[in-house]
Amino acid sequence: MDVLAELMTRHGRTFAEDIEADVAADTAEAMFRLLVFASLASARIRSSAALEASKAMFAEGWTNPAAMADTTWEQRVRVLHEHGYARYDESTARVLGDACHYLLDTYDGDVRGVRDAADYHAGREHTLLVQIKGIGPVGADIFLREAQAGWDELVPYVDARTRQTARDLGLPGDPRRLLELVEREDFPLLVAALVRGRLEHDIDQVIDAAAHR
16 A cells, blocks of 8 residues: 555654653653653644653653652753743643652552553553643543553554544554554554654645655
8 A cells, every 4th residue: 555655654653762762662661751752742832842852851861750750840941941842841840740759659650550550451541641640631642652562452542633644544544444554563653653644744745655656
């Protein structure tokens, strides 16, 4: 299918790769990195800024809830302000601090505790994620789309907006039919490619390029 091939050539990369989160390995650090990105990306701001700010925080060594909770609000504001969050730096810094304290109190600082508490049920995982400060329904979708690389119970996880993007490309909107188009291990790549295509507003270009393959 030319459209699928063109989409994957252009955008077949997970956001977890960009923040160096080995989600497939399902480590505590990888899932925390993913949660931070999901929180930042759910704000009304460019995904590129969310990636930049996430990587800047991790470069500071804030790669687990305890490390980030040990920072001051001012430190978090500074990093966010310098990396694309000038309008949201103060509120986002506060939210991240609250989220880390919640994770420490509720899940002993391990995001994977959400999975255990939900008994490996995708719907309950979504519900529990929304209880974390800064992770609303959009943030939970961002997290779970990428987490399915390591959490098998999520497959095939495709949120409503991403299903619509698939339909816009002439691909199946039904997650299980979409899963049939690629190997299981490549499904998170396909979902991320659909998300990137929507964010970068190049769906029409993908279709046009596929027609000329």
